[in-house]
Amino acid sequence: MTDTPLAAESTAAPLPSAPTVLVEFSDAVPLATVSVALRSGATEDPDGLEGLTRLSGRLARRTAGGRAPREIDAAIDALGGALGVDTSHSTSALHGTVISRNLDSFIDTVVDVLGRPSLDEAELARLVRETEAARVEALDNDRGVARHWFRRRMFAEHPYGRSVVGTSRSLAQMTRTHVQHHLARTWVRGNLLLACSGDISEDKAREIGERIAQAVPLGPATEARVPEPVGPVGRTLLFVDKPERTQTQILIGCLGTHPQDDDHMALYVANTVFGGTFTARLTREVRSKRGWSYGAYSSLPIDKQRRAFSMWTFPKASDAAACLSLELKLLEELVERGVTAKELAWVKRFLVRSHAFAIDTASKRVGLALDSVLYDLPPRYYDSYIERVNAVTLEQANGALRRRLTPDHLLITVLGTERDIGGAVREAIPHLATAESVPFDRED
């Protein structure tokens, strides 16, 4: 049974002299969206230069065509546009939206970012200072701080453990030469993809592709070889100590799957039963029955290698130990007993029907097509989404839970005020192997 079209139907048109172009037309609103994406991200940052990919993209954006940053920003604004640089561990993109009547002028700036950035020294120094100030300001965000520490410990020395933004130490090391070399290696034709959506025709998209091809040098796609990460051994507590917290941030997790993994779809479906909806087990037990946390979810992001499965709650300080204890019990029960046939049937209906909102706009449809290429997803990964969800059996779902989730080997990150709740939190974790406490503002 399907309520919606099966999947995105983006046009993929490989061009001999230009990047691959993905197009999804819609005139629902007079906006055009353009994404110039790279097949590489922050895992390409050299050792000691964490943050280089992000910083390089942002510096190019600020110095496009040798113009002053404010001049560039004012020009983009005046077109009714927005242009930013997004960086993740595995990809990065120059991403823009503009009122479609101004598309041609907007593309002039995009081409200048890619082909004629001055990479001005003074601007680099300023950008480093601004990045450092923003990094310090981000310490006010408890959720962000907890997630940062969870990722750092979960992936340790693995590239996924690196900071995309960079550290004080790495940012201070960066020079114009580093940026130039990085862009020369990664901003090359073979490493780029162009995705266009909205009020933009296929012909116009091809024309933009040709212009971008002229702006960047020939060069191959980067061969990013990300090793398989190693998960936690035993139960490890990382207490992130921050003063005056009335509430905690709790993240519990282990390694998850990646899209090429045979268990991937089955685990994705089983995780949705556990913590992927508002009525899932985790939310029901933590929020609905006990009122302990405003939110309670589990997630299973995808990447080229296994990322982390994680549960996230944020109970008040005095409920933290009890909430943590309950979450561990729920996870153990999930792995031991699995999901039920009734739960599986229900969640399939949810996943199949709600897929309508993954593809209800042109920008979402082209986004899925783009991800398919950037993350080397299996053929027809999104096109066959509904049939793959429907094909998951109870045995597969519960087998995936047993094989992939490891309740005896977990990283437990708690952000709170250790003096108030540290002891209770440690006591709430049976078979705790190691415990560590770090100040919330320490650089790791």
Added chain:
Amino acid sequence: MTTKPRQAARARLLARLNESPPPFGRIEHRGTSAFGPSLSLERFRLANGLELLLCEDKSAPVVAFHTWYRVGSRHEQRGKTGLAHLFEHLMFNETENLKSGEFDRRLEEAGAESNAGTWLDWTHYHVAVPKSQLPLVVRLESERMGRLVVREPQVQSEKEVVANERRYRVDDDVESSVSELLWATAFQTHPYHWPTIGWMADIEAFATEDCVSFYRTFYAPNNALLVVAGDVSERTLLPLVQRGYGGLEPSVIPPEELRPEPPQVDERRREVHKPTSSQKVAIGYKSPGLGDFDYAPLTVLSEILFGGRASRLHERLVRELEIASEVRAFVSPFRDPGLFEIFAAAVGSHTAETLLSAIDHELAMVREQPVSEAELARACARLELGGVSGLETADGKASTIGFYETVLGRPNAAFERLDALHRVTASDVRRVARRYLIESSRSVVLVRPTVERGTEAAQ
């Protein structure tokens, strides 16, 4: 279908539906209006006072079904703050025909995206579904409008959840807690004084009777608006709405007990200590309501000064002086006069006073010198982009329509506003700068860190 055949088809449909309607289910067509260049809005009304706006849009096979109640935190009393928001939570609980948890479960099974929001002037429930699931949504939404069950265990549990939401959003969040203090300082008589989420003591003190009384008073068809946008025709929608809502009785909505805020004649200044890494400042100037003629020019002024990296304040404070890591502003979109709220975070050891002084300097400039045509054009283009971006999905259209209808009574005011922005002149901008950016009637919160950075080094 062209206009005349469409009108004839509607007349036949309404005649059929009104032959033997439910007690309060007689439907009246109240008019057609344009919604942007290519869509239209049809307005209907049931005999019980329920308003319905339909925006048919076949760009995706989904439907957004939004319910707006004309009740927000402005309708609360001191000592009972946060009731409208707590009630928003309770609306996802038990009804006469659905046990606790079933409402969400059925919606999720239908593939719905749903949530709710409460603010000063309104409460908003939004659901979007694949179009085949619309009948279910109408059944569920009408069920909770008329047949919600409010009992002690649910009230106690949701009070806990809301208290945790408050800790998350306000108590442990520096910027939100500062904003809360700013509004409480700026408004001392008007209900905009208290936060929509409510004071913690009030949240903890709510009794079940408070909630029952609130429901009976405000959750009635004559205090509600339905907005439906997406791939649905009136031929499909109207019978569903009539069946779902036609049996619900209207209530007697009490006149609003609202006391206007007296003019502020002195600057009010507060200083707080927070566990944060840098000093901060929040400034609130009294601003006009959303429907005021000055709202558009003030929005343009805000964009020129604070909107994006090319804005005057970003350029001056972040780039040139390097005293701020960020600076931004927000003109409140409320029915009554609110705040033009400015927030800035210092870099390193710079103080809140340094930030305030630099901001004051820029505001003095804009009161004296007219802004340039290029600045006007930039601001309008940014606002146009923001406005159009919000209309891409069915959900976005329904939100926009419902918001403007609930606050201003004009569902297509989003487009009127875009037109108004383009008419704003440099003279308008200087006039509103002089009229609203008055230091003697502003409120200021200065934030000092309680945390010394570098705890690692101290160990």
